[in-house]
Amino acid sequence: MYNYGIMTPKISQIIRSNRKTFSLEVKPDGRLIVRAPKAADDDLIKIMVAKKADWIVKTQSRLASQYPELAPPSFTPGEQFWYLGDKYPLKITDRQRPLLELDGAFYLSREAQDRAKEIFTEWYREETRKITADLIASYKIDDKFNVSQVHITSARTRWGSCSGKNNLNFTYRLSMAPLEVIDYVVVHELAHLKVRNHSKAFWDAVAQIKPDYKKHRKWLKDNGALLSLE
Numbered sequence: 001m002y003n004y005g006i007m008t009p010k011i012s013q014i015i016r017s018n019r020k021t022f023s024l025e026v027k028p029d030g031r032l033i034v035r036a037p038k039a040a041d042d043d044l045i046k047i048m049v050a051k052k053a054d055w056i057v058k059t060q061s062r063l064a065s066q067y068p069e070l071a072p073p074s075f076t077p078g079e080q081f082w083y084l085g086d087k088y089p090l091k092i093t094d095r096q097r098p099l100l101e102l103d104g105a106f107y108l109s110r111e112a113q114d115r116a117k118e119i120f121t122e123w124y125r126e127e128t129r130k131i132t133a134d135l136i137a138s139y140k141i142d143d144k145f146n147v148s149q150v151h152i153t154s155a156r157t158r159w160g161s162c163s164g165k166n167n168l169n170f171t172y173r174l175s176m177a178p179l180e181v182i183d184y185v186v187v188h189e190l191a192h193l194k195v196r197n198h199s200k201a202f203w204d205a206v207a208q209i210k211p212d213y214k215k216h217r218k219w220l221k222d223n224g225a226l227l228s229l230e
C-alpha cells in the first residue's frame with residue numbers, strides 16, 4: 001500500500017515515447033526526468049513517481065553531497081569559477097579597477113563584493129559575446145551563413161537558439177565551457193540557419209563542419225549543470 005498523498009517529488013521533465021516501461025533519471029543538479037510510454041497520463045506518471053519517492057529523495061541527496069558545486073555560489077574567497085572549461089579560484093583585491101579580472105585567479109574588487117553575481121554575469125556575458133563573434137566570423141569566411149544579429153541571453157537551460165529572422169542567441173554561461181564546446185554550440189546554431197529542425201540532414205550539416213561534435217555535445221550534457229551562477 002502506498003500513500004501517494006504524502007510526498008510526490010517534483011518532476012522537471014516528462015519525455016513520452018514509444019517505450020513500454022517507465023524510467024526515472026535524477027540529474028546531478030537534482031532535476032527529475034521521467035521517461036514514459038506515450039499512453040501514460042499525468043496521474044499515472046505521478047503514481048509511478050510517488051512509488052519511487054524514497055529512491056528519488058535518496059539519490060537527490062547523494063548527488064547534492066557529491067556535487068556541492070551545484071549549489072549557488074556565495075562569492076567567497078577560494079570558491080571556484082569556470083572559464084573556457086577550467087576552474088579558477090576567487091580572490092578579493094583592494095584594487096578598485098577593474099572590478100573583476102581573470103589572471104590565474106578571478107580578482108574581484110572588494111568594493112564590488114556585494115554585487116558579485118551581477119559583475120560575474122556581466123563579465124561572462126562580455127566574454128561570450130567576443131568569443132561567439134570570433135567563431136561566427138571564422139565560419140563566415142568559408143560558408144555563406146547569413147547571420148543577422150547575435151544576442152547574449154540569460155537562458156538557463158538553452159545554450160543557444162536561432163530565430164526565424166536569422167538572429168542567433170547564446171547564453172552568457174557559454175564562456176564557462178571549453179572553447180571546442182562553445183564552437184560546437186555556435187556550429188549547431190549556424191547549421192539551423194540552413195536546416196531548421198533536428199533531422200538527420202541537420203546533424204549531417206553539423207558533422208560536415210565539426211565531425212567530432214558528439215564528444216562536445218556529451219560534454220555539455222555531462223557538465224552543463226555545473227556551468228551556472230544560479
Ligand SMILES: [Zn+2]
Pocket residue numbers: 188192198
Ligand atoms: Zn538545435
